[in-house]
Amino acid sequence: MKVAKFGGSSVASATQFRKVADIVSSDVERRIVIVSAPGKRFKDDVKVTDMLIQLAQAAIDGKAYDEVLDEIVKRYAEIANELELPAGEFLAELQDDLRWKISEYRNEPCRLMDAIKASGEDHNARLMALYLQETGLEASYVSPREAGIFVTDEPGNAQILPESYEKLYQLRNRRGVLVIPGFFGYSLDGHIVTFPRGGSDISGSIVAAGVKADVYENFTDVDSIYCVNPSIIANPRKLKEITYREMRELSYSGFSVFHDEALEPVYRAGIPVCVKNTNNPAAPGTWIVAKRNHQEEPIAGIASDTGFCSINISKYLMNREIGFGRRVLQILEDEGISYEHTPSGIDNMSVILRASQLEGEKEKRILDRIQTELEVDEVNVEYGLALIMVVGEGMERTVGMAAKATTALAKANINLEMINQGSSEVSMMFGVKEEVVTNAVRALYEAYFQELPVGNSVK
The missing domain is CATH 3.40.1160.10 (Acetylglutamate kinase-like)
Structure with missing residues (x-):
């Protein structure tokens, strides 16, 4: 059926x-x-x-x-x-x-x-x-x-x-x-x-x-899912297969093929999904499956999205202060704000979120509370951020994936605002200024996909 x-x-x-x-x-x-x-x-x-x-x-x-x-x-x-x-x-x-x-x-x-x-x-x-x-x-x-x-x-x-x-x-x-x-x-x-x-x-x-x-x-x-937005890269590589987890990460990060919650029921049931073209039903389409062969190509796709900002917090010996991160996030929760990522160091912490959530008086209230309640050395908001997600379950077992990305971005003269990699190693997130996001995606595409022979889509 x-x-x-x-x-x-x-x-x-x-x-x-x-x-x-x-x-x-x-x-x-x-x-x-x-x-x-x-x-x-x-x-x-x-x-x-x-x-x-x-x-x-x-x-x-x-x-x-x-x-x-x-x-x-x-x-x-x-x-x-x-x-x-x-x-x-x-x-x-x-x-x-x-x-x-x-x-x-x-x-x-x-x-x-x-x-x-x-x-x-x-x-x-x-x-x-x-x-x-x-x-x-x-x-x-x-x-x-x-x-x-x-x-x-x-x-x-x-x-x-x-x-x-x-x-x-x-x-x-x-x-x-x-x-x-x-x-x-x-x-x-x-x-x-x-x-x-x-x-x-x-x-x-x-x-x-x-x-x-x-x-x-x-x-x-469309005939298939592409590894990158076709409006950024002309004739990008088509995907023959992609896993549920990879598709979920890409959907969340800006891919418009699927709502990011849409795959959960079939993922739980183990039912394969085939994305096909109504206007060309004979095309094989793209299969979304539980597992694929990652050896030929560890990266499944690159997604990007704009409209983010970063709340940047600095405090000397922040790492020694028990509950600091929880209290920051509690302030955001009190304001009904969700966040995307929280990259941090020993004395600093950033919270990445949708800029639209700081409209009106919310920005001032949040900054005032962080400054007063947590007694930080510095807190500010940086607007105009874009997030790029490089997704692939094969990254975990492939050496040099992060280095390839940072080298490509450096060659393209693109400054990285932040880097974050999840513990599952399914994705890497790069933060850049919105005005350079298109060039950044192109640089990453060339680094990860243009080395492959023309006929070799992900299998």
Whole structure:
């Protein structure tokens, strides 16, 4: 059994719907299909999810929303009409559903936002099931509630409840192709609750784990996962295989292929993932697996992200002061701030975090508390940082990985603001100024990947 998830670009238009139908009908093992809301059809297009957020926000603010609601219905109507579907009843239900949700949750903004956002996937799954039936397939729409996707009641941040998996397994007994909307589940009280954005990947992973699928296929708009962002390196090396842990590190560090939580269910269940291209399904794609051969290439990929800052703290004999680090982090916790890394020396400590978390008066309060409560010699904030993550499980058993990186960056005349390597040795983190991050990534790519023969992708 295969569970196939199709992202927003894969279901953005009637043309894409036809491709999905061809892919599903070409393999009888594709028994369960997870769909996103319609994505962008072209570069400057608007995703349906963004239109739904606009609709919900207008309703929350008490503003007119008929125009955006009509645009949403029009998007689905265009798909249905081009597919020559008898969709009058479907479109009427779509409009009634959106108006009912606005009326039902008008005084509960978080509930309203979740219910409206989830409509994108929900109605796209209904439309996909309708189209698959028209092509002659035995297909049916299955709501997340009927499937058994029960989640915590945290609007916008749902977590799957363990009892869901037993219910999901029963889907194996159903006939035909099952089409399930991604991105949301139901609380035990019956409320619609969405996963974090990108949550259709999470839905697909949960369903694959629940039904104990042999393979979880994630269809997107690229032939494979690349070892680096193609907008930085032209025609970068394609990955044939990458491990769950490597993919998790890269996703967290800026890779846009997967939400960084999306792989957890299939990782736990040991189900291999294949990332494939809806527009070129014959391409082999990239396999995400538990283990791969690291000998030929210990590095899996390089990811980068901007928008970080560093709180730098200095105090003589800091290393002798028991509980110093805990008290620093307690101050951040009091302000509701999460951190990324905490590189340190014997007399200094840095805390790397998203710069957006220090907006308003938070920066001054935090610096004042660190200065006063910890009696430090110096504390300041450095903005404009970018983090680069070099990821590969093979680094642990390969000599000279860090030296290769620092040598490459030095040759490129790039100053390192910090270096940090986790105890697992799956990744190395380098901090640089935002204005040189692109050149830094290029230097690292040349150091780690351009020595390989052209035809030798990671195996």
